[in-house]
Amino acid sequence: MKKNKQQLDDLINIMKKAGFLNDNKVEAAIRKIPREEFVPTSLKERAYEDTPLSIMKDQTISQPSVVSRMTEWLDIKEGQKILEIGTGSGWQTAILSYLVGHGMIYSIERHSELAEFAKKNLDKLGIKNVKVILGDGSSGFSEESPFDRIIVTAGCKKIPDALLEQLSEDALLIAPVGKFQQSLVLLKKKDHEIVEIKNQPGYVFVPFLGKSAEEK
Numbered sequence: 606m607k608k609n610k611q612q613l614d615d616l617i618n619i620m621k622k623a624g625f626l627n628d629n630k631v632e633a634a635i636r637k638i639p640r641e642e643f644v645p646t647s648l649k650e651r652a653y654e655d656t657p658l659s660i661m662k663d664q665t666i667s668q669p670s671v672v673s674r675m676t677e678w679l680d681i682k683e684g685q686k687i688l689e690i691g692t693g694s695g696w697q698t699a700i701l702s703y704l705v706g707h708g709m710i711y712s713i714e715r716h717s718e719l720a721e722f723a724k725k726n727l728d729k730l731g732i733k734n735v736k737v738i739l740g741d742g743s744s745g746f747s748e749e750s751p752f753d754r755i756i757v758t759a760g761c762k763k764i765p766d767a768l769l770e771q772l773s774e775d776a777l778l779i780a781p782v783g784k785f786q787q788s789l790v791l792l793k794k795k796d797h798e799i800v801e802i803k804n805q806p807g808y809v810f811v812p813f814l815g816k817s818a819e820e821k
C-alpha cells in the first residue's frame with residue numbers, strides 16, 4: 606500500500622513536470638481513483654507507470670498523462686451529464702464520475718468483456734453515477750442527449766456527426782482524430798455552430814470502430 610502511494614506520488618510529479626497535470630481538481634481525481642484496480646492482476650505492479658497497459662481484446666488502459674490532459678481540456682463542472690465513447694477498463698470513466706459529483710456519466714463500450722470488466726471495476730469502488738452501455742458508440746446515445754461534455758477515447762478518422770448533434774449549447778467535445786497518429790481535438794458548440802478550441806498532434810490511440818466511424 607505504502608509502495609503504491611510512493612509510486613502514485615512519483616507519477617503525479619512526472620505528469621506535473623511534463624505539463625500534463627496542472628489542475629488541482631484533476632490531481633485529486635487521479636489520486637482518488639486507484640489505477641491498479643483497473644488493470645489485470647498480472648499488471649498491478651506497473652499500474653503507476655506513465656504508459657498504456659494491455660487490458661483485453663487488444664485494447665489498453667490509457668496512459669495517465671493523456672487521461673490527465675483530456676480531462677483538463679474538458680473542464681468538467683459538478684452536476685454535468687457526460688457521454689464517453691470507449692469505456693475500456695473504466696479508469697477514465699471513474700475519474701469523470703468523481704469530477705461531476707452528483708452529475709452522470711454514460712459510457713459506451715463495444716466489447717462485452719470490457720463493458721463487464723469496467724462495470725466490475727466501478728462497482729468495486731462503489732461508483733454509482735455511471736451507466737455503462739454495451740454497443741457501438743459511433744451514433745452517440747440519443748436517449749440521453751444533449752450532453753454537456755462528450756469524450757471519445759479511441760482514435761477516429763472523423764468525428765461522427767451524430768456526436769456533434771448531441772452536444773448542448775456551450776458544450777465541449779474532445780476526441781483523438783487521425784488514422785495512424787492522432788491529434789487531440791477540442792470542439793465547442795457555440796451559437797449552434799461547432800468551433801475548434803484546441804488541436805494538438807502527436808498522440809497514438811487504439812482505433813475507433815463502428816458504423817458511423819467508417820464513413821470517409
Ligand code: SAH
Pocket residue numbers: 664665666667690691692693694695696697698713714715716719740741742743758759811812813814815816818
Ligand atoms: N480510457 C480507457 C481506454 C479506452 S481504449 C481506459 O483508460 O481504460 C478505447 C476503447 O474504445 C476500447 O475499449 C474500444 O473497445 C472502444 N471502442 C472503440 N470503438 C468503439 C465504438 N465505436 N463504440 C464503443 N466503444 C468503442
